[in-house]
Amino acid sequence: MMNPVLRREAITTMRTWKTYGALVVFLAISAIGAGFFIYVSMFQNYDLSFDPSLMVYLYVVLAAVQMGLVLLTAPAIAAGSISGERERQTLDLLLVTKMRPISIVMGKMLSSLAYVLLLVVSTMPVFAIAFYFGSISMLHVLQLMAFVLCSACMVGAISVYFSCKFKKTIVSIVLMYLVIGVLCFGTLLLLAFVYLSSYQIFQGEVPLLTTIVILLPNPGVGFFSMIDAQLGSNITGSLLAYSDQTGPILVWAAEHMWLLNICFDAVITVLFIWLSARAIDPMRESKVKSKKVQKVSKGK
Amino acid sequence: MLEIRNLVKQYGRFLAVDHLNLQIPKGSVYGFVGPNGAGKTTTMRIMAGLLPATSGCILLDNMDMIQQPRLLCSKIGYMPDFFGVYDNLKVTEYMDFYAGTYEIPYRERGEIIDNLLELVDLSHKKNDYVDVLSRGMKQRLCLARSLIHDPELLILDEPASGLDPRARVEMKEILKQLQTMGKTVVISSHILPELAEMCTELAIINHGKLAAQGTVHDIMKQLQQKRIIRIKPLGAVEQTVAVLRELPAVGEIYENIQDIEFEFTDTEEVLSDILKKLIEAGIPIISFGEKEGNLEEIFMQVTGGAEI
Ligand SMILES: Nc1ncnc2c1ncn2[C@@H]1O[C@H](COP(=O)(O)OP(=O)(O)O)[C@@H](O)[C@H]1O
Numbered sequence: 169m170m171n172p173v174l175r176r177e178a179i180t181t182m183r184t185w186k187t188y189g190a191l192v193v194f195l196a197i198s199a200i201g202a203g204f205f206i207y208v209s210m211f212q213n214y215d216l217s218f219d220p221s222l223m224v225y226l227y228v229v230l231a232a233v234q235m236g237l238v239l240l241t242a243p244a245i246a247a248g249s250i251s252g253e254r255e256r257q258t259l260d261l262l263l264v265t266k267m268r269p270i271s272i273v274m275g276k277m278l279s280s281l282a283y284v285l286l287l288v289v290s291t292m293p294v295f296a297i298a299f300y301f302g303s304i305s306m307l308h309v310l311q312l313m314a315f316v317l318c319s320a321c322m323v324g325a326i327s328v329y330f331s332c333k334f335k336k337t338i339v340s341i342v343l344m345y346l347v348i349g350v351l352c353f354g355t356l357l358l359l360a361f362v363y364l365s366s367y368q369i370f371q372g373e374v375p376l377l378t379t380i381v382i383l384l385p386n387p388g389v390g391f392f393s394m395i396d397a398q399l400g401s402n403i404t405g406s407l408l409a410y411s412d413q414t415g416p417i418l419v420w421a422a423e424h425m426w427l428l429n430i431c432f433d434a435v436i437t438v439l440f441i442w443l444s445a446r447a448i449d450p451m452r453e454s455k456v457k458s459k460k461v462q463k464v465s466k467g468k
Numbered sequence: 469m470l471e472i473r474n475l476v477k478q479y480g481r482f483l484a485v486d487h488l489n490l491q492i493p494k495g496s497v498y499g500f501v502g503p504n505g506a507g508k509t510t511t512m513r514i515m516a517g518l519l520p521a522t523s524g525c526i527l528l529d530n531m532d533m534i535q536q537p538r539l540l541c542s543k544i545g546y547m548p549d550f551f552g553v554y555d556n557l558k559v560t561e562y563m564d565f566y567a568g569t570y571e572i573p574y575r576e577r578g579e580i581i582d583n584l585l586e587l588v589d590l591s592h593k594k595n596d597y598v599d600v601l602s603r604g605m606k607q608r609l610c611l612a613r614s615l616i617h618d619p620e621l622l623i624l625d626e627p628a629s630g631l632d633p634r635a636r637v638e639m640k641e642i643l644k645q646l647q648t649m650g651k652t653v654v655i656s657s658h659i660l661p662e663l664a665e666m667c668t669e670l671a672i673i674n675h676g677k678l679a680a681q682g683t684v685h686d687i688m689k690q691l692q693q694k695r696i697i698r699i700k701p702l703g704a705v706e707q708t709v710a711v712l713r714e715l716p717a718v719g720e721i722y723e724n725i726q727d728i729e730f731e732f733t734d735t736e737e738v739l740s741d742i743l744k745k746l747i748e749a750g751i752p753i754i755s756f757g758e759k760e761g762n763l764e765e766i767f768m769q770v771t772g773g774a775e776i
């Protein structure tokens with residue numbers, strides 16, 4: 169049986185003009201991105217001609233726009249999922265039912281993801297332009313979508329957790345943007361700091377492992393690494409794996425930052441879904457207590 | 469049967485429910501009365517599994533609800549004092565959603581929903597959006613929702629609050645029907661007379677403590693409260709007083725211009741005997757009944773109205 173929360177969200181979401189508004193905006197931004205790129209690339213040539221080989225970069229631009237849009241919209245979608253129910257005074261009605269907190273959270277997660285998926289899929293026609301001129305395979309686009317969805321999962325799960333914890337949706341959204349900021353730019357700043365003070369910390373060069381660990385949670389780095397791998401340009405690999413002494417595992421890791429990033433997303437997603445389910449479970453406190461009581465009585 | 473044993477709920481250092489003990493028999497309509505802040509909502513939320521108790525236990529058919537909350541949520545229907553509905557959802561879809569949350573198979577839903585909407589008189593609103601229904605309709609819809617999984621026990625937190633008199637009457641009618649369906653209903657209100665009419669038993673709570681429990685009659689007896697009966701005879705006032713004086717169950721008699729009031733402490737049977745005696749004595753009687761507002765006086769007395 170389909171998750172009832174997901175089912176209901178699907179019905180109500182498709183009935184508001186906001187959904188269509190978001191679709192239009194999403195599509196418009198992607199199309200404007202593509203148009204702007206084509207316009208600019210035409211001025212690269214003296215005769216204002218159109219160079220199909222540049223269309224590979226159109227794909228990169230579109231992918232980046234999509235990734236950015238998803239990172240910006242996912243919090244706004246997911247951050248209201250639980251607090252919205254609370255504000256509307258429907259959460260209690262949901263919690264007294266047979267649904268477990270985990271399925272409520274899953275329903276919310278899945279409906280947020282479905283929304284993101286809808287937005288992502290809606291931009292496919294724009295991608296078709298890059299497609300039309302070759303050099304990008306369908307597999308690449310699917311891989312990109314999978315990666316974007318994994319990032320959306322991570323962002324969504326943390327947003328849902330904030331949504332459980334904070335009464336006001338806006339607080340959760342702002343916090344989530346902060347978290348995304350820290351993940352995307354904070355990690356880079358930290359890396360820069362580590363590099364600048366590498367002689368104090370490591371008495372030498374920064375170990376590759378440290379660099380990888382710091383960059384691992386960064387969705388931007390993951391994205392860049394994946395596009396890099398798709399185009400076969402191997403920029404990330406050469407940026408990271410410079411030392412000859414590094415082991416093969418680390419080199420592999422440096423060349424597959426996107427895969428590591430997906431793993432990070434998966435772990436965070438599972439963790440925060442679990443935390444969210446705990447956060448809305450009204451009887452958790454008493455469960456903890458009765459367990460304690462059991463332990464005490466067993467101890468005797 | 470539902471049994472509440474030594475239930476305590478503390479908010480920080482504040483005792484909202486203070487060692488509450490209650491027995492609610494199967495099939496009864498049990499009223500929960502107390503002024504605002506007495507702890508009714510808190511107790512009901514604990515019963516519904518929405519709030520952990522600080523200590524004590526709640527037994528439904530001898531099963532502890534705190535140990536097995538999953539098992540019992542299918543036996544309990546809960547309607548909170550304040551609740552909302554979803555936007556952009558039609559009445560049947562709303563009901564279907566909650567049917568889903570109780571894992572009712574798709575093919576059984578249609579009939580269940582139709583029957584429930586019939587019960588709460590919302591069949592004609594089937595295809596309307598829930599967010600535009602009137603307050604009374606939402607209240608009834610929420611009641612139907614709480615019945616979707618055919619629970620044994622219904623917990624209704626102030627279902628009549630904020631309703632106009634007509635909607636209240638309709639709500640009462642529905643409750644009567646629920647009682648004939650054999651459901652145990654626990655219903656709260658801060659207005660005693662409102663509940664007294666429809667409940668088989670009552671508990672008056674104040675400051676989280678049980679102040680009185682039993683049928684309306686029991687409670688009055690428990691409180692040694694004299695009931696005031698008002699008789700309106702057609703003329704023959706003195707003759708009526710003379711008959712009343714002879715009867716042992718009649719206490720102090722107050723003669724007014726139009727009617728007579730007397731204090732009474734015995735059972736309902738004795739009361740009906742009094743009326744019989746008066747009629748046998750040939751006194752024309754226009755009305756005979758409990759003085760209105762009396763219940764409110766009790767309520768004020770029990771809940772320490774003097775403090776306010
Ligand atoms: N979450 C809470 N935190 C602190 N105090 C609360 C909370 N909920 C209720 N109370 C207090 O507990 C008392 C009982 O409240 P409640 O059960 O809602 O009363 P009633 O429903 O009988 O009007 C009130 O004094 C209220 O202020």
Ligand SMILES: [Mg+2]
Nearest residue numbers: 508509549626
């Ligand atoms: Mg209340």
